[in-house]
Amino acid sequence: MSQYRHEVAAGTVIERHRHDGDHQLLYVSSGIFATTTEHGTWVASAQRAVWTPAQTWHEHRVYGHTLVHLLRFPSGEVLFPGDRPTVISVSSLLRELLMACTEDGLPDREVHRLRAVIHDRVRRADLAPLELPTAVDQRLADACALVTGDLSRPRTIGWLAARTGTSDRHLARLFRAEFGTTYPQWRTNVRVFQAMVELNGGATVTETAHRCGWATTSAFVDTFARVMGQTPGAYRAAAG
The missing domain is CATH 1.10.10.60 (Homeodomain-like)
Known part of the structure; x- marks a missing residue:
């Protein structure tokens, strides 16, 4: 279980890869982050986050200077069914939680409390697909x-x-x-x-x-x- 934020330059391409042991929730507070699998492309923006299941082969492409907030979840913690990415709507509250949880240097106890609320809010989030199928x-x-x-x-x-x-x-x-x-x-x-x-x-x-x-x-x-x-x-x- 980990979480972090980092800046990514416009035009960056992260080559095809997969995460065998972790699911990934990716949110961007600025810019656009596109996740592509063999089935299509799913888009994260300031209003949407993308859930990518463990063991899913995917690549990323960045449009505009992008600030990424990323949370990983153990493979046993399945928030959404299926083997394809899911796009969810990010409310004002969830946005602030994701940004706070990915701050540097947070004590472990605070991280656990934030992630517990994020878990609940993500499960309740509306699906907001912006998908470009292949x-x-x-x-x-x-x-x-x-x-x-x-x-x-x-x-x-x-x-x-x-x-x-x-x-x-x-x-x-x-x-x-x-x-x-x-x-x-x-x-x-x-x-x-x-x-x-x-x-x-x-x-x-x-x-x-x-x-x-x-x-x-x-x-x-x-x-x-x-x-x-x-x-x-x-x-x-x-x-x-």
Whole structure:
């Protein structure tokens, strides 16, 4: 059982690895920390933390200068079922607890008290997935690549189907079967994630809206606030 905080430079990649004896709860009070497995990518931010089960092969990629708060849990202490990462919403209270628990030089008794409360609050936390799943079917993978290659240009599912050798109905079925979501919902998650990266990099709200394919800045603000729980302006200010 351990906990610590450390700063990570923008663009850092932590190569594929796993933790055999420990689960990992990762939170960032600034920046973006993406955890990728063979099944997809899960995103930690100032509003979300990522639980990665023990023995799960994964890698990390950092966007923006990032302050990481990391807690490890013994393999027998399972807070979430399954062998894939889980993203949870971080409340104001949980944020303060995670930041306090990872301070340097805390007495062991204080750490144990903090971790006991964190354990309870994490178990009660809402699931808040910001997940970018990895496609298995090559036609679906090709369609996703066409979208992510240029988010500034909205692509209909019919346009994607015509360029990946399938029908729009079958491509829609692939999105539901593999990702458990519709094409518009998947594209929204991709655009919100890229918007987080742009805002962390210093882009304005209007620039970000254009680069990520929203027709108007107001539409971007509405969508970002609905998904992230705060406006892009507030997110940008916190990142700065």
